[in-house]
Amino acid sequence: MDTDALLCSHPRSGGRWLRYLLAHYLAAHHRLGIEVTPQTVFAVVPDHVQEGPRGCRAYRFGGRRGLPLAAVCHQPYSWELHRGAPLAFLARNAYDVVVSAYVYYTHEKPEYTGSMGDFIRHPRLGLATWMEYMNSWAPTLLTHRDAMLLSYGELDADPGAALVRVLEFLDHPADPALVQATVLRASEMRSARGIRTGQEGNFWDHLQPDEIFEIQEQLDRGLSTHAVHLLHSMGVEVDPFPRGMS
Template structure:
């Protein structure tokens, strides 16, 4: 039986649906990507929730470095849901999601404050918060210049007022768009409440991870159930 990576599974959803009409393409992608996202979350031992441009990838690089040093793994490998655990079962599975936009919101629904009891609510969950003003500027550049067409299309179908990345100004994006500053503030507040109500939930700030990287990362690894020493974290 083939054991496909999550990246291959995602490609097998995106590529065959590309020629379809937009409405059909988005509906099918949302359905099947949501199923993949939920499967990744359920398999994971540790969940990272964070809005795009909140430092999620940076945190994964820092966590990856700990396992690279402990298990003598290549520096080029970044910890994903199944990247390391497929080779070394002792390494916990990690999943990162924004828990809000399009198909990723299916994970968010299960972790929302007041949601019915389910297995995800008993996992270790970190919300990586960041000043929404700082997110907004980076998010503008990400969405208008670097976001994949597939992801942008899914988000545009998710919001009430689709965004034309070729014409929108930074000011209009940040102040008036459906994914601008007001939405970012609500997102941060909502997820702060969500993790507060979880059995093993924790909020860490991007700014704190930058100013106090060793103690902050050490707390995060403890939430993961790991026993990295301060010296390992400092390395």
């Protein structure tokens, strides 16, 4: 299925929250007659895959005039999967991503029982996958002619403004009153259903100094120059604990 744009982010970076905001707004604006929930959201904003209950086959509103099809993608960049697509890219700092992933894999989808320190070094669940993801995307995003860059910090500070940016990228009208109502409704739904999100910089409350240094060292060794430049251009923190601080 052809899409109008891809919403790309690494897992635990705010993509679920952004998907809900966009789906709520589009459902209300186009009077789709659907209550957007964690189960039905994929009917409005599906995953960028063909198969499965979350994929493009779950999309229910093809042919609706003026309704954009934006699909969510968490895959590392590949030419075959992403070539030519308009890209809205959401990024979050590695420290908060690690904390969110640790909570997810120890509580929401429990499959890990080790320490935070070991989790940071885990080859599949830990920091390595985030670095590989950012390294794969950075060269393309720095030169892409049709890309929008959004930080988790922007989304966290003003979800309404972040939603407007995405709507404008999709060439879709952004009604201020409906944006405000959407943020309120989606926030109520998120709270009622216990959907966890963390504030920007939340990692300071969950990581010990040695764990912050561990992440910092891995980023220094593993992030490409392109990735560092991309994150800095987006205002995403790479080094929150500068060397020389006691």
